[in-house]
Amino acid sequence: MSAIPHHSVVVVGGGQAGLSVSYWLKQRKIDHLVFEAKTAAHVWETRRWDNFCLVTPNWQCDLPGHPYDxxxxxxxxxxxxxxxxxxxxxxKVDPPIREGVSVTRVARRPEGGFSVATSAGDVTADEIVVASGGYHTPIIPRMAEKLPKAIAQIHSEQYRNAGQLPEGAVLVVGSGQSGAQIAEDLHLAGRKVHLAVGPAPRCARFYRGRDVVTWLADMGYYEMTVEKHPLREGVRDNTNHYVTGRDGGRDIDLRRFANEGMELYGVLEDYDDGVLRFRENLAESLDFADRTYNGINAAIDRHIAETGVEAPPPSVYEPVWTPPAERGTLDLAASGVASLVWCIGFAPDFRWLDVPVFNGAGRPVHKRGVTEAEGVSFIGLPWLNTWGSGRFGAVGRDAEHVVAVIADRLARRLPPLDLAG
Structure with missing residues (x-):
């Protein structure tokens, strides 16, 4: 019977997070293996719509050894x-990767280290790095089961373009980054769009002569750690601000879309007998988004005043449309809605990791990716350490930190050299 292969480190996930870990492990010449259920970094090609683009400037792309070029x-x-x-x-990384191999269980071994069960056989490891992200299972509410079979339903990760949906109006549920951008994509394609708006914030694309991201970088926002953020770990639950980089970048203003014919509603609550019911909180959600928008700009104003930077004069966003009345219902047949795009996010799924590193909500407890369960680390999660932890901007720095911790632990586990031999 052949021995089970052993590696110092097993990395689960071959996206930019896992690849960044592999880069730093290779720099330190640490033996490792990356498992990827599909293909390396496949998400960008297989789970994004045709007109998808970054919402942050290209200069923020700074993977290890591979800045934007x-x-x-x-x-x-x-x-x-x-x-x-x-x-x-x-x-560039040329990682030791096994593509098309799923990790089905990781557990501690009585003799130390971890057993790793995969779809292609078992291995063992001293260290486990979970680099599979936090967006695993598309969220579709059970209410979807009650909708008429004639309504085509897809999740945002399945959306590609307006042409894939049947003729007729489209209901987009959710107004975070994906929902707002997909609603815009459909709107620009000439489709009639109904949008269920949630409590998502928004920000300006450009303000006072520069991209808002550039201002926030100058203000040190992207270097702020979870520990220093006013919300502390609560920031990890925040919805991302909606804005777009499309066509050179611009604001997404749902009020303007409403002026152009998009129908806006509050949060979707239920369906019964052909009619969808919405919470009557549209005005509240739009006002919240605009307060956030103006609040970020006001912070930039203060920074400009404090530093004396020359910039065009300040401005305040004034609503270009207000709901004439809250519409609490939508008759699917009467409105001609033929399809629905769910844009309400994803749920994490770490059931394969049989190690006690999770809190009561099923989320990993860690400090900059390092858990209290020695040998288990996470990488690539939103706000793992800073805003850019789940993005091209800072995942490389987080990976370098995690690998440094791993290298130290591996060194401490090595038996002492026999200098007398």
């Missing part, structure tokens, strides 16, 4: 450019 640092890479950028990173 294109001609437009202040632009926003579109889907094909993102895929090409990540593929070049894969080629």
């Amino acid at each position: 294109g001609p437009d640092p202040d632009g926003f890479m579109v889907k094909d450019e993102i895929v090409a950028y990540v593929r070049r990173f894969v080629e």
